[in-house]
Structure formats: structure tokens, C-alpha cells
Amino acid sequence: MAVLPLLLTGCASYQPVSDTPVRIGPAYTVRGVTYVPAQQPGYDEVGYASWYGNESGNRTARGEKFRAKGISAAHPTLPLPSYVEVTELGSGRTLLVRINDRGPFSRGRIIDLSRGAAQALGIRAAGQSAVRVRLVDPSEKDRKRLRKGKAASERRPLTGDALEAQRNRLPLPR
Template sequence: MKRFMKPAHFAIGLMAAVFLSGCAETTFLSSSIKHAGSDQPVAGKYKIGNPYQIQGVWYYPAEDFAYVETGIASWYGPKFHGKPTANGEVFDMNQVSAAHRTLPLPSLVRVTNLENGRSLVVRVNDRGPFAHGRILDMSRRGAQLLGFEKQGTARVKVEILKDQSFALKNTLVNQIAAKDSPIKSAGMAKPQVSAQSLSVPEGGKAAQSQMTMAQAPQPVARPEPVQTAMQEPSNTVRTYAVSPTRMYIQAGAFSKYENANRVKASLASVGDVEVSQVLVNGRDFFRVRVGPLQDVSQADQVLENVIQAGYPSAKIIVEKGKG
């Protein structure tokens, strides 16, 4: 049965929303989110997860606090609204969140729309997207704030916020450890301590005062936990200058030029193919790319052609430069 809020409750909720919009991003450190119109928190947990395979492609979740990637973002909403996310929270399409294939859950990332310059800090708490050529699935509210709800997709840059994500992890892990700890000091029996006065030995001198009860050691004050300050309030959109971008389909990156050249030859019928040399972590790689491509629709079509040609791990690459 559906529940409706009374006008008074709605007014209180509206005032609270206005107040919270000015809070710092430390609100993201909460280990739960709330249903719209409900005060009951829905607990989530910190999760990385095991490797998994979707449509012939393997994904390897891992802690990657140096993660930065550009590509195409999409958004999801009504079909999943109110359902559990991959880490046990509840998806609310009217809140800012996102799904990512491999980042720890939850993490905090900055998502920048490279087409209009809008940028937003987003909580990643779900797995996906699993459509070819997408690197992030935003909630509907996130897509609205970044300005691509109507068009459905956008060229984006996704960058993890290292310190904030690490603090978020520690908060959740410590809460679970404290909750599950089998040792409860409050339930332990306290020892009985007593004192007895003795006569002063011959030649001794009585102390000025005698203890009538053993003094219990004073508890050591624990330092307050240090939380990493967040950058800005949730739902706060920054705007940056926009630079031209271009798109490619990358079939793969190879350590040997001969292998890259063979792949180039096999994709000659798909479009303009190029092999370029790049240095990654001190190693030379030869990447095979098709393009540049004009728009997302064309990129999606070429991507499917490359996958059908035998390269299921091919992906859309977005980088600065004129197409």
C-alpha cells in the first residue's frame, strides 16, 4: 500500500532539504541512504567484489584510488528505482549516484560533462553499465544536473576522489567492525578491589594519608577521528571551460608493433585505422584505434563492428582535440 506524506511532514522535509544543501560533502560519509519520503535509513556496505563476465568481457573490481577515465556516460532510472544496489543500498533515481563496473562500492568520483563543462561529485554505489561503449551509468538526477537527461548520453571524464573515497571506506569498515565485535566491555564483570590498613613496622614512619580504596586507572582519552574535508556540498554543480573532444574506437593496446599492425589490417574494412605508440608506466604500447568519429551514434555503430570482428574488449575513447 502506498504511503503519502501529510502537508506538515512535507514542509518539514522541504526545510530540511534546503538546510542540507548547504552542508559539506562529509554527508557522503554516512553509511546509509534514505528512501524519498522516509526517515528509515537503508544500510549499505563496503564492497569490491570478485571478477565477473558480461557478454564475453571480463571485469576485475579493485581498489584503484588513481582512477581517471574518459568515455561515454548514460543514465538509468524508473526500472531500477527502489531496488537494492550492488552494495546493499537502495537506488533512488532522484538522488545523485552512479554505477561503475569496477570501482569500490561506495566511492566518490568527480564526473565532468566534457560537452558543457558541468561537473559534479557523485557517489558510486552500484555495478554497471553493461551496454557496450559506456563507462558510467548516472542516476536520473545526476544526468539532470549534468545536463544530458534528454539526450541520454554525454562525453564525460570520471576521476576518483582519493582521500574522500578512502575516508568513506574507513568509516564503513570501522562501523561494521564495531558492530560485529564479539567483545563487549559493558557486559564484562568488574573485579572487586579492596584495601586493608596495616600497622607501621618498627622504625617506620606513617604516611600522611592512607588509601582506603585502590585507585582505578584513569581512562586514556581517545583522539577524535579525523575526517577528510569534502570539496563542496552534494548536488553542487561546478562549471569549467569546454575544450573540443574527439572519439575513437580502441580495439586494443599491444606490447609488440607486429601484433598491432595485424589488428590494423584486420579492421581495414571498418574505417580509418591508425596505430600510435604510447608510454604507460615506463612501457611502450602500440594502440590500435578507428576514427576519429563524429558523434556517439557513429561511435556506437563502429564499436559494434569492431566487436563483431573479434575484439570484444574494444571501447570508445574520448580525448581532447578537434575531431
């Protein structure tokens, strides 16, 4: 009988996946670096992405259950949730991703993708890749798919001069 309350407690520990309320949260410090979450209209950055997936079953910063095979990401300062297009700057492949967690906390990285998102973008084997991350406002149909951890509608890849322009924005290695 004592096991039943523990099982029920475990089932109720995660928040339902929702887009409301949008959470910004207070400033926080990790490894001596202070991050200040904020609304960032027009957010469009280039840098490096990595991926994470061994945390499957843990809670995201939004309180949702982390799904390693789902299409999601972590960002240090964008509101939770936010939706971004992530473009891999080697291939131009672009993926719509829902940000529901905080991170990465390593110098030079601007986003951490779930294992499923990294696989879909083609960077899982590499572990890290140059990317463009751009805040977008997707359709409700795409939002609904991403809330379920599924891929949204396919995005047009970046090619030619547009892709080269994004590559040229990459910061020089330190």
C-alpha cells in the same frame, strides 16, 4: 496476522547507506565480458555516460535501496562506494557522484548515472553524453550529503584549454 511478518521482512531487506566497508568484490561476467573490480588510485577516464532510473526501489550492488532521483552512479570496476567527479564534455559542467552500483554493461559507456545525477549534469534529455570520470576524495560533508542522495557542494566547471584537452582524449567512434 500473516501479513505482518512479510512487511517486516520487506523493511529489513536493504543495507543502511554507509561508506564502510568498502567492497571490491570478485570478478564477474556479463554478456560474455569479464569485469575485475579493483582499487584504482588515480582513475581518470573519458568515454560515454548514460542514465538509469526505472529501477527505483531495487537494491544496488552495495545492497542499498536505489534512489532514481538521488545523486549516484554505477561503475563496472571501481570499489563500492567510490566518489567521482563527472564532467560533461559539451558544457564542462561537473558533478560529484557516489558510486554504489555496478554497470553499465554496454560497449563504449564508462558510467551509468542515476536519473537525478543525469538531470543535475544536464544530460537527461540526451540520454547519453561524452564525459570525464575522475576518482576523488571529497570532504565528509559532501560524502554525507551524497549518502542521503542529495547533491554535494557545487563543483567548478571545466573550461577553456582544460575542457578541450579532455575532449581530445575521447576515443574515436567504432
